[in-house]
Amino acid sequence: MAENFTGGKLKLKGVKDGKVKKKKKKKLNEDVVKSEIKRESEESGTSTLSADTVSKPKVTKTKAELAFLKAQQKREGEKILKKAETSHKERVEQFNEHLDNLIEHFDIPKVSWTKMDAFLQGRSGIKPKVAAAAPVSTAPQFVPWVEKYRPRTVNDVSHQVEVVAVLKKCLEGDDIPNFLFYGPPGTGKTSTILALTRQMFGKEFGNRVLELNASDERGIQVVRDKIKNFAQLAVSSKTVNGVKIPGIKMIILDEADSMTNAAQSALRRTMEKFTKTTRFCLICNYVSRIIAPITSRCAKFRFKPLDTSVLDDRLHHICKEENVTCGDGVIEVIRQVSGGDLRKAITYLQSSARLKKDEEVTKQDIHDIAGVVPHTVVERVLELAKSGNYTKLQRGIQDMMHDAYSASQILEQLHDLIFEDSSLPDKKKSAIMEEIAKTDKCLLDGGDEYLQIMSLSTVVMTEYSEL
Amino acid sequence: MALWVDKHRPKSLSQLDYHKPLAQHLKKLVNSGDFPHLLVYGPSGAGKKTRIMCLLREIYGAGVEKLRIEHHSFNTPSNKKIEISTIASNYHIMVNPSDAGIYDRVVIQDLIKTIAQTNQLDSEKMREFKVVVLTDADRLTKDAQHALRRTMEKYMSKCRVIMCTNSISKMIPAIRSRCLGIRISAPNQEEMTSVLNLTCRKEGINLPPELAERIIAQSERNMRRALLMCETCKVQQYPLSPDQTVDDPDWMTFVKQTAMKIIEEQSPKRLLDIRSRLYELLAHCIPPETIFRTLADELVKHCDGTLQKKVIQAAANYEHKLQLGSRPIYYLEAFVARFMAMYKGFIQDAIMDFDDFDFDES
Numbered sequence: 001m002a003e004n005f006t007g008g009k010l011k012l013k014g015v016k017d018g019k020v021k022k023k024k025k026k027k028l029n030e031d032v033v034k035s036e037i038k039r040e041s042e043e044s045g046t047s048t049l050s051a052d053t054v055s056k057p058k059v060t061k062t063k064a065e066l067a068f069l070k071a072q073q074k075r076e077g078e079k080i081l082k083k084a085e086t087s088h089k090e091r092v093e094q095f096n097e098h099l100d101n102l103i104e105h106f107d108i109p110k111v112s113w114t115k116m117d118a119f120l121q122g123r124s125g126i127k128p129k130v131a132a133a134a135p136v137s138t139a140p141q142f143v144p145w146v147e148k149y150r151p152r153t154v155n156d157v158s159h160q161v162e163v164v165a166v167l168k169k170c171l172e173g174d175d176i177p178n179f180l181f182y183g184p185p186g187t188g189k190t191s192t193i194l195a196l197t198r199q200m201f202g203k204e205f206g207n208r209v210l211e212l213n214a215s216d217e218r219g220i221q222v223v224r225d226k227i228k229n230f231a232q233l234a235v236s237s238k239t240v241n242g243v244k245i246p247g248i249k250m251i252i253l254d255e256a257d258s259m260t261n262a263a264q265s266a267l268r269r270t271m272e273k274f275t276k277t278t279r280f281c282l283i284c285n286y287v288s289r290i291i292a293p294i295t296s297r298c299a300k301f302r303f304k305p306l307d308t309s310v311l312d313d314r315l316h317h318i319c320k321e322e323n324v325t326c327g328d329g330v331i332e333v334i335r336q337v338s339g340g341d342l343r344k345a346i347t348y349l350q351s352s353a354r355l356k357k358d359e360e361v362t363k364q365d366i367h368d369i370a371g372v373v374p375h376t377v378v379e380r381v382l383e384l385a386k387s388g389n390y391t392k393l394q395r396g397i398q399d400m401m402h403d404a405y406s407a408s409q410i411l412e413q414l415h416d417l418i419f420e421d422s423s424l425p426d427k428k429k430s431a432i433m434e435e436i437a438k439t440d441k442c443l444l445d446g447g448d449e450y451l452q453i454m455s456l457s458t459v460v461m462t463e464y465s466e467l
Numbered sequence: 468m469a470l471w472v473d474k475h476r477p478k479s480l481s482q483l484d485y486h487k488p489l490a491q492h493l494k495k496l497v498n499s500g501d502f503p504h505l506l507v508y509g510p511s512g513a514g515k516k517t518r519i520m521c522l523l524r525e526i527y528g529a530g531v532e533k534l535r536i537e538h539h540s541f542n543t544p545s546n547k548k549i550e551i552s553t554i555a556s557n558y559h560i561m562v563n564p565s566d567a568g569i570y571d572r573v574v575i576q577d578l579i580k581t582i583a584q585t586n587q588l589d590s591e592k593m594r595e596f597k598v599v600v601l602t603d604a605d606r607l608t609k610d611a612q613h614a615l616r617r618t619m620e621k622y623m624s625k626c627r628v629i630m631c632t633n634s635i636s637k638m639i640p641a642i643r644s645r646c647l648g649i650r651i652s653a654p655n656q657e658e659m660t661s662v663l664n665l666t667c668r669k670e671g672i673n674l675p676p677e678l679a680e681r682i683i684a685q686s687e688r689n690m691r692r693a694l695l696m697c698e699t700c701k702v703q704q705y706p707l708s709p710d711q712t713v714d715d716p717d718w719m720t721f722v723k724q725t726a727m728k729i730i731e732e733q734s735p736k737r738l739l740d741i742r743s744r745l746y747e748l749l750a751h752c753i754p755p756e757t758i759f760r761t762l763a764d765e766l767v768k769h770c771d772g773t774l775q776k777k778v779i780q781a782a783a784n785y786e787h788k789l790q791l792g793s794r795p796i797y798y799l800e801a802f803v804a805r806f807m808a809m810y811k812g813f814i815q816d817a818i819m820d821f822d823d824f825d826f827d828e829s
Contacts, residue, residue, distance in 0.1 A: 144620075185640075213617060258613070344644050351503065351647045357495050371635065371648050390767070390775045402653035402688045404509040406635040443636045447787040448756045451763065455783030458776035 145350045146343050149318055150191050153199055157192050159310045163301045167196055176200075176248070178271060179281040180295060183303025186341030189283045190254055192303075197250050204239055213254035223266040227251060231274040249278045256282040257289035264291045271297050305340040314342060315349060324353045325360045333363045337370040373405045378413045385460040393461065397453055407449035411440055411456075418460070428463045435459045472694045475666050478532075480521045484665070485658040486514075486651065493518070493649075497525050501596075504619055504628045506604075506643065508635045509651030512689030515631050518651060519600060522629075526598075527558040541577050543570050553578075559598040565606035572611040575601075576618055583622035597626045604630035605637035612639045619645055653688035662690065663697055672701060677709035685713050692716070718753050719761060726765035733807035738800070745799050755795035759786045759802070766806055774813050781805050 061069075086094070151157045154167050163181075170176040181189040201208045210230045212222070230251060237247030253259070271280055271294070282298060284290055315331050318324075338345035352365040367374070377400060384393045400410070415436055418429060439456045443449065477483050480490045496502050507515045523531045533556050540550050549570050553562040562578060564571040582597050601607075607615070619628055619642075630646065632638065654662065660679055667674040678700065686693035696713055704711055715723075725744050728737065748758055763782035767775050782802060789798040 144623075347644055354499075354503065355492050355496055355647070357499070368650070369648060371643075371650060390772065394764075394767075398687075402510050402513075404513065404635075404650050404652045406508075408636045442783070442787040445787060446637055446790040447783065448760060449634050449636060450760055451779065451783040451786050455780045458779055462776060 144347070145318060145322070146346050149314075149321075149346065151188070151195050154192065154195050157188050157195060158314065159306050160188060160192065160303055163192065163303065166299075166301070167192070171196070171199060176246075176279055177299040178279055178297055180287070180290065180298035180300045181281065181283045181303060182285065182287040182300070184305050184340065185285060186338070186343035186345070187303040187306055188342070189303050190252075193250075193252055193281050193283065197252070201245055201250075202239075202243070204245060208235065208245075208248075209250045209252065211252045211254065220260065220263045220266050223263045223270065227267070228270055231270055231278040234277055247277070250281060251278060252281045252283065254283045255285075257284035257286050261291060264294055268293050268297070306342055308335055311335050311338070311340070311342060311345060315345060318346060318349060322353065324349065327360050327362045330361055330363055330366060333366045337366060337372055371406050371409055373409050373413055375413075377403075377405065378410060378417060381410070381414065381457060382417055382460070385457045386464045388461055388465050390458075390461075393457055394454065397450065397457065401450050401453075407443055407453055408440065410453065411436055411443070414456075414460075423467070424463070428466070432460055432463055470695070471666055471670065471698045472691050475669060475694075476517055477521060478524060480518075480525050483514075483518070483521065484662050485654050486518075489649070489651070490518075490521075493522055494525065496647075497522060502526075502627065502647075504630075504646045505649055506630045506632065506635070506638065506646035507649045507651060508632045510653045510689070511633060512686075512691040512693075513651045513653045514690060515651050516602070518649075519629055519631060523559055523598060523600075527556075531556045531558055533557070539574075539578065541567070541570070541573050543573050549574070559600060561600040561602060563602045564611065565603050569608060569610075571607055572614045575607075575611050576614055579618050579622055579626060579628070583625035596624070599626055599628050601628060601630045604632040605634050609639065612642055616641045616645060654690055655688070656683055659683045659686070659688070659690060659693055663693060666694060667697070670701075673706060675707060675709040678707055678711055678713070681713050685715065718748060718751065721748060722758060722761045723765055726762055726769075729766065729803060729806065730769050730810070733811045738804060738807065741803050742796070742800055745796060745803075749795060749799075755789055755799060756786065758799060759789070762799075762802075770810070771813070774809060777809055778806060781809070 154164055154171065157164055179193065181193065183189060197209050198205055210227070212227075230249065233249065235247055235249055238244055256264075267280075280298070282290065282294065287295065287300070287302075312331055312335065315334060319326055319331075334345050334348050338348060348366055348369055349361075351369045352361045355369070356365060366372075380396060381400065384396045387393070415433070418424065418432055418436075421429075424432075435456055439452050442452050480494050483490045507519060509515050520531070534554050535556070537553050537555050537560075538550055539553060540548055542548060547570070549567050551562065551564075551566055551574055553560050555561065560578070560582060562574070564574045564578075567574045579599055582599060585597075615628070616639075628646075630638075630642075635643065635648065660676075660683060663679050663682065664674060674697070679697075682693055682696050682700070686696060699714060700707060700711055703714075714720075721744070725741060725748075728744075729741060731737075745758070749755065759782055763779060767778050770778055785798045785802040785805070789795055792798060
């Protein structure tokens with residue numbers, strides 16, 4: 001035990017040793033004297049040598065430290081200059097532009113420059129971003145136009161009149177049912193529900209909405225854990241600032257038809273149990289792939305394929321906004337190629353616009369980008385099949401494969417051609433159609449393109465030879 | 468000593484020998500310093516990878532040619548470790564995700580995530596994004612392709628994906644609609660001739676036009692194969708003579724011999740023979756699809772009108788089943804057995820007809 005104590009004189013707590021004090025004082029005095037000497041020597045301009053030798057103990061900072069200080073000051077100056085360069089209004093504008101360019105955070109509302117401060121206080125995390133955002137937004141950034149021109153409110157959704165009418169009613173009252181949206185791709189299903197939730201929840205969007213799509217893990221485990229946990233949370237009907245919003249949450253299951261049956265079944269009870277706090281929105285292309293117990297729990301909405309006029313309007317609008325010059329009939333070609341899918345149409349337009357830069361977009365560009373096989377090529381295949389010469393057919397198809405045309409695209413166009421061929425009796429047509437369907441399935445399974453197309457064209461050959 | 472194929476590979480977009488308008492378009496696309504995700508498709512030996520490398524060089528400069536091999540390891544959800552080797556420069560990374568088999572989804576998600584999370588050291592001088600090149604993208608599982616679609620959108624600001632694939636039919640529409648598709652067709656006869664002549668001139672040898680023509684005919688519009696054949700010819704005999712034999716690749720000769728054997732005799736015993744030959748082909752890593760295609764084409768040559776159609780349909784049928792099944796040998800063998808049955812039946816019918824005909828005559 002005894003060895004733990006330190007030896008030495010007894011000391012009083014809090015009272016410093018007088019001896020040390022004395023020493024310090026002496027040194028201090030010395031310093032003062034020396035600095036005075038230095039000042040004198042500097043003022044009088046005596047030899048630098050003497051000044052250096054005398055002032056040496058005075059230098060407390062190392063060379064590196066001094067350099068750092070200097071750099072710091074310089075940087076501060078630059079920062080201030082940079083800040084002074086742009087006015088507050090401009091910075092807010094830049095921030096808004098940055099928000100526009102973000103793909104993920106389209107839910108953050110735009111900021112008016114007079115209310116910027118209040119906004120930033122509410123979201124203190126964003127403030128440093130303003131400075132960081134400025135240099136980013138100057139560089140040309142590639143934002144998919146599909147995201148840029150997504151409808152922001154339910155009213156902006158084009159063509160789906162009935163759905164919009166119902167949803168507006170839902171917005172007026174506070175209660176909404178579970179939704180099931182179905183329809184062909186690119187008709188605005190996801191856009192509609194995003195617009196609806198954004199209108200409903202406003203700034204709370206991020207907290208109130210859980211969006212899951214096919215690329216997220218969505219097996220039965222996720223339904224049991226993630227979805228259930230989110231659904232269980234209770235929410236108030238007021239935001240932090242006291243704004244009244246519906247006291248519910250929304251779970252959006254995009255591409256729900258790719259969910260397994262087991263996962264769908266696991267969803268059934270969850271949907272019912274948490275009706276007080278949570279609404280579901282299922283989005284799918286084929287309603288037949290959703291199990292019946294789920295469909296009966298939802299309000300079903302069918303999204304119609306878009307009209308030609310709607311597509312044209314939208315494309316013209318985007319062309320004007322983005323300063324794209326289109327040749328005659330280009331919009332028409334885009335419309336044909338996209339088959340009523342607005343997303344596809346916009347993507348084609350953007351791709352071709354980027355490929356051509358400032359030049360005019362032509363029909364050929366659209367065909368190239370969409371991977372459309374030229375009519376002459378498909379017609380040649382049909383001619384060869386009609387001729388009944390196997391060797392010629394083989395060579396023709398080999399050539400076509402070397403030109404890297406997509407087999408599924410050829411199939412589609414061949415289908416159109418045979419469908420319109422009036423010389424073929426219906427019975428033979430249906431036989432060919434059946435074969436086309438089979439071939440399509442085989443191609444989807446990953447069958448070899450050459451063999452599949454050869455097999456199909458021999459069937460076509462047989463049907464034609466029996467005429 | 469590098470092979471001619473690598474030695475004379477064009478290094479920049481302006482050096483490309485054919486598809487010049489496409490090169491112009493690509494240049495324009497890149498000039499703005501940014502580009503969307505790309506999906507490059509075309510048959511093998513058409514110059515897909517050459518164009519991708521040219522494009523990368525146009526964006527980043529000569530630095531992309533300093534390549535190194537990296538090994539990445541990933542953890543699957545079931546805690547299995549998989550190792551993938553990638554080829555990378557400071558600006559891009561080239562990976563063949565199908566090496567990971569059914570775990571390619573994990574590879575894609577992790578890889579792109581790690582790349583998107585690292586910043587470029589000096590963003591002033593370089594681009595803000597890196598490029599991920601996925602080769603053999605058509606061999607990605609559907610799962611991986613679905614995973615890719617969201618990943619592609621999410622990390623758009625930090626990385627671009629360039630996919631390189633033989634057939635676009637195997638890509639899901641969602642991926643196709645997110646990328647700018649670039650079709651690269653195989654070079655035609657004249658283009659190939661000019662490239663062959665140019666290469667030979669650079670090597671300082673004289674290529675007789677007749678030989679060039681034969682090489683091109685045999686290469687099936689595959690530029691790489693043509694160049695390799697040309698080099699083989701030079702190794703075999705120099706100076707080149709117009710009547711020199713141009714050798715097929717070994718496996719092709721082997722498949723041709725196999726086809727001959729099938730035609731010669733149709734019996735269970737011969738089928739056993741064929742099976743061992745097929746095993747040998749598979750053991751040498753010849754893709755079963757290629758075997759199917761070549762074998763079917765060879766067999767069809769020896770058949771008549773109606774039988775030709777049946778053979779090609781049978782080939783298509785078994786090849787499709789092969790894609791769904793697990794072991795290729797079953798389907799190859801089934802096809803051979805089916806062909807033997809059809810061929811024998813056909814020959815017997817022909818003999819019967821002939822006998823009938825004789826009977827009538829007498």
